[in-house]
Amino acid sequence: MAGKGSADLEQEVLSQGLCTSCGACVNICPYIKVVRDKVAVIEPCGLTEGKCYDFCPRTPTDIAALDKSVFGKTRSDFSLGPYISIEMAQAKNSEVRCRAQYGGVVSALMKYALDTGEIKNAVLTRPFDGAMMPASVVVDESSQSLECAGSNYISSATLAKMNEAAKQGKDSIGLVGIPCQVLALRKMQAAKHETGAKGVKLVIGLFCTWALSYKGFSEFLRGKVDLSQVKRIDIPPPPANIMVVETAAGDIRFSLDEVRKFIKPACGVCYDMTSEFADISVGMVEGIEDWNTLIVRTPQGKRFIDKAKKAGIINTKPLEKTRLEHLKEASSLKKKRAVDAIQKKTNDKKNLLYLRLSAQEKKKFL
Numbered sequence: 001m002a003g004k005g006s007a008d009l010e011q012e013v014l015s016q017g018l019c020t021s022c023g024a025c026v027n028i029c030p031y032i033k034v035v036r037d038k039v040a041v042i043e044p045c046g047l048t049e050g051k052c053y054d055f056c057p058r059t060p061t062d063i064a065a066l067d068k069s070v071f072g073k074t075r076s077d078f079s080l081g082p083y084i085s086i087e088m089a090q091a092k093n094s095e096v097r098c099r100a101q102y103g104g105v106v107s108a109l110m111k112y113a114l115d116t117g118e119i120k121n122a123v124l125t126r127p128f129d130g131a132m133m134p135a136s137v138v139v140d141e142s143s144q145s146l147e148c149a150g151s152n153y154i155s156s157a158t159l160a161k162m163n164e165a166a167k168q169g170k171d172s173i174g175l176v177g178i179p180c181q182v183l184a185l186r187k188m189q190a191a192k193h194e195t196g197a198k199g200v201k202l203v204i205g206l207f208c209t210w211a212l213s214y215k216g217f218s219e220f221l222r223g224k225v226d227l228s229q230v231k232r233i234d235i236p237p238p239p240a241n242i243m244v245v246e247t248a249a250g251d252i253r254f255s256l257d258e259v260r261k262f263i264k265p266a267c268g269v270c271y272d273m274t275s276e277f278a279d280i281s282v283g284m285v286e287g288i289e290d291w292n293t294l295i296v297r298t299p300q301g302k303r304f305i306d307k308a309k310k311a312g313i314i315n316t317k318p319l320e321k322t323r324l325e326h327l328k329e330a331s332s333l334k335k336k337r338a339v340d341a342i343q344k345k346t347n348d349k350k351n352l353l354y355l356r357l358s359a360q361e362k363k364k365f366l
């Protein structure tokens with residue numbers, strides 16, 4: 001991976017429509033900027049060993065090597081990545097559940113992590129700011145973590161905020177991110193460079209199928225609702241094929257077919273649905289609105305979840321076999337779609353752009 005810098009990032013990622021807006025390359029040098037969800041190299045710096053290139057989730061990424069770095073071993077489950085347990089979970093506190101997207105597990109865990117000193121700072125995303133664009137924030141009080149409950153389907157440069165926090169000397173950080181952000185964070189932690197990512201102690205990853213581009217989606221919505229009135233956006237599981245925008249004046253429903261044209265191009269080549277490199281991954285449970293799917297992946301994640309269960313922060317129950325099978329299918333489907341899209345883009349079955357897969361993994365998805 002060594003030997004490349006911002007000119008290569010521009011050529012291989014940004015100009016190819018592969019940027020996920022994760023923010024890993026922002027706030028580490030003066031020449032890369034983000035405005036809303038658009039990232040740009042404003043002047044090539046000439047460095048040939050750029051952190052920006054090495055940290056990016058869309059530059060060469062060896063999945064097995066990253067497995068070893070995060071989990072100490074390579075994966076045996078090629079659909080969901082390494083994990084210790086998978087259950088259904090729900091925040092015990094009904095106020096948290098009320099404000100949250102689904103079961104409130106993410107908000108409850110982040111609040112608990114701050115309350116107990118597990119972390120001192122949390123990098124979270126405030127879902128709505130009155131103009132639809134999410135804002136990444138650093139909070140150090142547990143009450144503030146509840147203000148970030150809910151999902152915004154536009155990606156926010158969360159890691160730019162994490163880089164800024166680290167520059168300000170903040171450490172012992174907890175971070176909530178979507179899979180591309182979690183992947184970049186782990187690349188940062190595994191890199192030889194000095195980086196504030198090494199001060200991140202707890203990583204909660206969200207499930208993600210796609211995110212929308214700010215410009216297209218906000219313009220689409222502006223024509224139909226007062227953006228400052230948007231309270232919550234939800235995408236019910238298939239076969240509904242709708243997006244529900246909850247506003248002070250009531251719910252508005254759109255066909256997902258109207259919205260799909262605003263999906264970020266980078267999402268088409270994304271190989272990870274369940275934040276495979278997180279300590280803990282959290283998503284919905286299809287058809288059960290106020291519960292989450294909870295995947296515990298690392299020993300640190302397990303220790304923290306065991307503590308949270310004992311303290312009565314979350315309830316858990318087994319995830320039925322059929323739901324687990326369905327989750328694996330959905331995740332494998334995303335991987336297959338990504339590989340197909342990459343091969344179509346490169347017009348070369350062997351050129352998988354950023355993805356470096358083991359022979360076994362290639363056998364399953366190529």
Ligand SMILES: Cc1cc2nc3c(=O)[nH]c(=O)nc-3n(C[C@H](O)[C@H](O)[C@H](O)COP(=O)(O)OP(=O)(O)OC[C@H]3O[C@@H](n4cnc5c(N)ncnc54)[C@H](O)[C@@H]3O)c2cc1C
Binds near residue numbers: 099102110126209284
């Ligand atoms: C872009 C996107 C796509 C998603 N797609 C799926 C999917 O296909 N399937 C699925 O099961 N789940 C998906 N999720 C996750 C789901 O919406 C919930 O976040 C997750 O189930 C946790 O629920 P909760 O009730 O515990 O969350 P809450 O307790 O409400 O906490 C939500 C957390 O999400 C964070 N957040 C909100 N918006 C963003 C953002 N744009 N970027 C990063 N962090 C954010 C907040 O900081 C908060 O900590 C997606 C989330 C996002 C942001």
Ligand code: SF4
Binds near residue numbers: 018
């Ligand atoms: S994907 Fe992340 S690291 Fe790569 S160019 Fe975009 S913002 Fe920068």
Ligand code: SF4
Binds near residue numbers: 020155181211264268
């Ligand atoms: S689909 Fe992948 S690239 Fe797109 S926002 Fe989700 S995690 Fe990021």
